[in-house]
Amino acid sequence: MLRESYTTWRCGAHEISLSRPRIMGILNVTPDSFSDGGQNLNAKAAVARGLAMLDEGADIIDVGGESTRPGHVAVSPQEEAERIVPVVRALVEEGAIVSVDTRHADVARMCMRLGASIVNDVTGFTDSDMVKVAADTSCGCVIMHWDQDEGGLGTHVARRQVLLDDSRPNGSAVPHPVTSQRRFTLPEEAPIMRQVMGFLGDQARILLRAGVARERICLDPGPGFNKYADEDVVIQRATHSMVSMGYPLLCAVSRKRFVGAVSGATDVTSRDAATAGICISAIDQGARIVRVHNVAGVSQAINAYWAVSHKDSRQGFVSLGSNVGNRVANLARAVQLIDEIPLTCVVNASHAYETEPAYGIATPVANAVAEIRTELHPLVLMDKLLEVEDSLGRIRDDDRDPKEAGSGPRTIDCDLVWIEGESHVGAKLTLPHPRLGERDYVIVPMEDLMHDPERFLAHAGVRVAPREERVGHVTAELGEVVWE
Template sequence: MIWHCGRFDFDTATPLVMGILNVTPDSFSDGGVYLDAEAAVAHGLEMIEQGAAIIDVGGESTRPGSDPVDPEEEWRRIAPVVQALAERDLCVSVDTRHAEVAQRALQVGASIINDVSGFRDPAMVEVARHSGCGCVVMHMQGEPKTMQEDPVYQDVVTEVRDYLAERAAELEAAGIDRSRICIDPGPGFGKTPKQTIELMRNLHELVRLGYPVMVAASRKSYVGYAYHVDEPHERDVASAAEALLACELGACVVRTHNVPLTVAALKDLRPLVLLGLGSNVALVAEPGEETEAKIAQINLAVGQLCALPDTQIIDMASFYESEPAYYEDQDVFVNTVVSLRCGLPPKELLGYLHGIENSLGRVREVENGPRTLDIDILDYQMYVGSTPELTLPHPRVCERDFVVKPLLEILPGYELADGTPVASVPEDERVGKAHRL
């Protein structure tokens, strides 16, 4: 996915680091440190040298209980910093809830509006609509002054996901291109630590919306709660660990105070791997229960995937029933797609997958013929090539309806490691027509 931010285009296949630059007297962890414009600009340049791709400049603290800042005062604080950094051809994000501040920042060269109020203000939507800037849409229940008084959710993951989907859709309806939108679940904004942890451990649900997802965990109170670190300045190691975990779940923009520590942590990010699983031979099934038996066999395989070394399952699509492809004289299949983070090299992973197939009675007699279980490596991030044993990406991914539909369910707009969009083959030209069970 490419995130378009004014004159900057970011490939989100590799996580982007956004350095936080608070030009405020009262931010929760660094208030007053960078009130001087020269010091702020110097710190912004330092963060770029340390590996940040974007500098996020804010002139209003939105910590819990904070009072609003007059837009004129907010602009007075950030104007020289935004302009100085933008004049150096850097990507500058302005962290503001005020349309007039965002407008001024864009006029002096900012490329992103990072709005903690989620573009609720129609005036902010208009500012974004008349520019080509990137837009970060954040979820916040209530307002900073009162948001932590009693946040209540029936299902925090579903409610935040649906809110962000609705706000992003409204931006698109206003004429803002989808490729400009990034979503942020707003950890700690109108959420208890426990609610935030539940949300952050289920970020893959937001990834399914098909927008770049931001992780802004840096020094947040939930990090202190989860890792038992009271002092915000001492939460950087834990914050970097949270950033890595979020990126493994699919986040691709990391907003952080400590750039070098975060960059170092992200070096441990494991490649994303997509597997296609299918079954059309039910070993044990009562009449009329063949579909359930095939699903059970796939679930057994998924259970074994959970035991692979240096591997974590991230997401799994629904089950799809599909027509047989290539070799048509056989029973219908049940298929799904699983995403993993995996540290095993592709050929070593393939060996483990063959072992799982064999353990579930896979017999290799007819090419594309009946099988109790089939596991294909569809794509392995950063690996493109072909050997007699394995070709990556799988050469038939895009022509198989039973692969394309479940894959795009969990990763909308996905492109293979060689740059091919998964949806490149029209549905009516694909083989193995599939429908969700």
């Protein structure tokens, strides 16, 4: 029976939940990549772009230092490392899950030592040295199929193929010669999928025999790598068959030539909408990771698709604080507004508590915690919580005198501190909240909502500090937060 989802993909220190689609953002630190070559060649610009993609919805940043476009010029491992090592190091230091797109074992090993979590090998771990890197580390492994036959996957199958030559200024069509009379719109699926799935299965077994856990392996059929558009369409239509092999499946079609062929988008950068459509088709068939250039656009499309097509309610907790005006009333109104957020409801709210000021805030704060259920993507929910703050007159630090930044009064503060099965890093949102375990003003209110929050959070991987080591200690109870 076809499995529709997978619990986790184990990648180094990270366990990526695949109960919903995940986005791998493409970060090419190259001068010649087909879509964005040269845009991020500078390390500082590349790091900034990687961090921006996290805020746009990327779960993983895939860093590459060598183009694999048709006609690309190979680079040495040393040159590739010089390009990507500063970027990988900086993104890892920010807490990002970093994938390294490389075919060089020495580069992969170096990046794993820096803290990268995934090796994305376009040659499919056919190099025994790359297999050893996988065996010697705990990295996630992406096995990609790259057809080395320039004549395509099924040269014995008659086809009439139109390819779009991205190197031509006007995107003119280059016809592939007709090898024999054509009677069907697409080549036969069976011989193509035997080759693709046979290779992916063989390489997975090589990794398994080397000691790589099955939960670390992900498959990628390699769209566009010496494949005709007809063959790529056949492969995409067979996504459900590849998913049934029992490994997470990566959909890496972003801006590829065949995407332009089926959509009519001749310019590379105009293919993002078509890319999103094909990604959604793959997700609908069971793929759970998509690799894309335009993270913001594809994230928006996938979030909308997932919200209307899948029941995916998750538990979460929002920490609330107020130190202006009728503080308890502000907490109650915030809970009411959170309950009005689409695809979200408040299950329960703790009592309000007086707490000591913390993190530079000048006055005592009234705090509470709301338990919620939500079907929104965490970043979408975070935007809605910011709207709640705005509606209650929250003045943000950016609008204050710099001397008051972080310490000024706040009508309401809404911190999304935890969502079931979710981990994320970014300037906009980090989950679980990095300071959750040290905040007495969160842990104590959570005791109103569950028997043992310390044990609950420990199970979720959050260490709760002993009370004497916490900040923002609770000093008094202020009563019930009446919101219903």
